[in-house]
Amino acid sequence: MDTEIELKFLVSPDVANRLPTLLQSYQILKQDQQHLANTYFDTADLALRKMDAGLRIRSQNGEMEQTVKLAGSQVGGLHQRPEYNVPLTVHTPDLSLFPARIWPEGVNPAQIQQSLQPLFSTDFLRRRWLLVIDGTEIELALDEGEVQAGDRREPIHELELELVKGDASQLFELAEVLVKEGGLRLGAVSKAKRGYQLAGLSPKPRLQMLEPLVLKPEDTCEQTMVALLHKGLCHWQHHEEGWLAESDSSLDWLAQLREGVSLVHQTLLLFGEQLSHRVNSGWIDDLLWLQQQLSWLDRAQMLTYLTADKGHYLRRLDCRKTLTCELMARQELLPDEAQLQALLYSARYGRLMLGLTHWLYRQDWRAGLSPTQVTQLAAPVASLARQRLDDSWHVLRHSALGEPRLDGERYIQQKGKLRRNLMVGLCFSTLYPEAERIAFRMPWLDILRGIEDLDMLSPLLDLRDELNEQDAAELDEWLARKQRFLLKALEQSRAQALLLKPYWR
Structure with missing residues (x-):
């Protein structure tokens, strides 16, 4: 068994031209290139995927090898996974060739074997450099090709730095030299995961709060x-x-x-x-x-909301069309x-x-x-949590949000401070009873949403002087009504929030 320790980068296409020059200052033990064709296998119900394992057959120069990678760990773009490799004579996986001890408890490899089928493939040219740096050996592999699932394809432009032997710190030092040149982005998604997604067998990333x-x-x-x-x-x-x-x-x-x-x-x-x-x-x-x-992003989200559905938010204004066109023009500048x-x-x-x-x-x-x-x-973190929550609460109470009365501009100025305060609460929130925590946070979340709604009017205020006199007067009246309504709601929520007893005390 080998345990891979490697950094994965997604790279811009121009890196392929720059990389050989960058590596000239290092001692290169070996350099080659090879065409690699890989077929990935799993069962119809994705038995291997569910245990975070991947099985492939790699063909290279007429020889074949099957590899299984089992669940490991990942930090940023650093991947560590147990890997087992076995030579094959036919292009059919055989799980019985792997040691029985490698499989997680309760997994029956013979049963999985009966249902294995090819799902997707990767086909790429790999250029390799084996470097030695202060006794540490590192393999660089630049892969260019594609992932294919049925008639769907995605390009591959990846750089992998794998520790062969020695000090993992050298891996990072080499990576830092390469990153300084630009065009590299740490990759959290493996080729196998991309293949599962391309084949429609694994969901693409979903937006998460x-x-x-x-x-x-x-x-x-x-x-x-x-x-x-x-x-x-x-x-x-x-x-x-x-x-x-x-x-x-x-x-x-x-x-x-x-x-x-x-x-x-x-x-x-x-x-x-x-x-x-x-x-x-x-x-x-x-x-x-x-x-x-x-x-x-805040301004972009405001503009997106204001221009949605042909300016539906502005539907009561006769000058809606003019405003929407101007707002869309501002969007183009982002x-x-x-x-x-x-x-x-x-x-x-x-x-x-x-x-x-x-x-x-x-x-x-x-x-x-x-x-x-x-x-x-x-x-234990509980004591520090109380201290940090107290500190954050003190800052908030002694900010403008603790003053008797605020106007719209002052509210908007407190948006960043309130976001930071709520983030501190989020960090430690599950240490405390849910009902008490939610009862305390909800008014402040309402205040943040109210401030964001108030700030939503800012792009319109910026356009006021570009309107004719009649449209400007109409907009002024509309904005004044909106501001009065939002400020009244904010003041009510703030009065309620300031009276609440902190849940962490």
């Missing part, structure tokens, strides 16, 4: 921190893949991607005292940078799909994702901690 992490009071601070970071990174990458896969490129995918980024950012801030210098301060800067790169793809394949984005993956893989926060920090990380 960020749900609370299930916690127990006895969970340690370290366990909670790691689980929150994994959850945030997984949510982030899931919606990155989903946005890239969606033909309509819905903004909702990017909004949820941003939620995952926000959870990672908030988690590093919440546990910063326990980690001290072990958190790379550059990540905080990069996470802030990435959220800034996505800050236009980042387009090509610009967003460039962001996801950019060097800074890739370096951030790679750094977080490496940090989680090595559990780097443990090195160099003081005895006090070690004790803090090992302590």
